[in-house]
Amino acid sequence: MALALLRRRPSDIPLARDPSGRFLVWITALMVYLAGLALAGALTVSDMARRWDSGLAGGLTVQIAPLPTSASATPMVPPPVAPLPVAPLDERVEAALTILRSAPGVKSARALTSADTARLLEPWLGPEAADPLLPMPRLIDVVTDGPVDVAGLVDRLKSAAPGATLDDHAVWLADLRSFTGAVHLAALALVALIGGAGVMSVVFSVRAGLAIHRHVVELLHLMGATDRYIARQFERHVVGLSLRGGLVGLGLAVATLVGVRHAAHGLRASLLPDLTLAVWQWAALGLVPLAAALLALLTARWTVLRTLEAMP
């Protein structure tokens, strides 16, 4: 009998009957849903940025543009001043490779094939990127293992391989890092806003509960209840509601992420980042309802104690 009584021990304050309880469940569900999506977005962007960063840092890219040569292009009307003869593209690539491989700080230099280039351009141009009639530049992937004199290298490349340009990715990396920082800040601001709204909801709900059950609270005080004892009644109630709402919100967020990932898989030549989350990232998402419940607990405690302080 005693065990049955222990299991069914009710709260001293009849908070379960309050209409604000239902409201708090759905508010929490919505907030956890939005916070979950914001977190997943931030994690995805972080992953994407890390992949790009590790791919771009410690490397250079040399691009050699296809220029008209004396063999490939004969103008109908000869120009007044004859241009300097330009070597074929493959010869210029070989010349650039020779210069790059002898440059201090360069570990390796590898020319991408036309097929490689076409594959890189496929997301923008589609399968037509592999058309041999399309004038495609040749790319050289350079891996560095020390400081490189970029300006000197550019001069030597331009003289040995006309049409060559060198990209040290500095601008890309700076933009990427700035973009990632902005996304993180936006996610943080969103989570802070959601948290703020959550805190306000709990404050409202707890204050309403205190007002509705003021006579019970006064009675408990007269019987010797401490403010902390009364606060615990509210904490238990609010944490229960928040966990229930949080699990609903988490379920909806997971369903949304799975749905978006499924839809992204259907896109041909997708430009979207990979939306797959690692196990630890799913675990981080699973912590969102717990964080919401903890925030609700602390808010309820603070609100009750502050309000009761004003009572006689």
Place this chain on the structure above:
Amino acid sequence: MIRFEHVGLRYGVESEVLRDISFTLTPGSFHFMTGASGAGKSSLLKLMYLAHRPSRGIITLFGRDMSRVTRAELPELRRQIGVVFQDFALLDHLSALDNVALPLRMAGATDTDTVEHCTEILRWVGLGHHLHAKPSTLSGGQQQRVAIARSVINRPRLLLADEPTGNVDDGIGMRLLYLFEELHKLGTTVVIATHNETLIRRFNHPRLHLDGGRLQVVPAAAARGG
């Protein structure tokens, strides 16, 4: 135990409902509190169970000057006072057992001990078959017995009762008074506000008689005579 010195109480800007109240209750004493309706019995009890602070005067309770007691110290003092409220003040959503258990839970008793003690005292007041009944399903007399069981469950040093026999027949009323007598013999200080002259005559104790907000202490022998 309890000393009131020139205590006055007023609500807001109204005139005083209690005027210049002075008396001392020694530990383990038993007093009836009498007086017509509106004489100030409930107000005096509220001062004694620390629901209000006096407008003037000094109240000393358990050796503590109440004007110097902080808000944080009040719960500890209140847990030493058992109160039977005139309207019972039971919590409708809780069973009889959970209502009685409240003071023990506030004092930090374990659930097992709480259930055991509450079951025992509810059986003693004749409600052994109503442990899980909600107050709304109990009669007025049964509710009153739950309220009394709650007030004495943690063996208070001071027991205050506002018309505790008002809703029960004479037999049960007598039985409840014997319960209070038992607690009194165990050292509890008891003050019972009542209009029931039969009980006052049957149990020979001094009276705190209120008339128009003023208090007169009537000794036991005089109470028997009067």
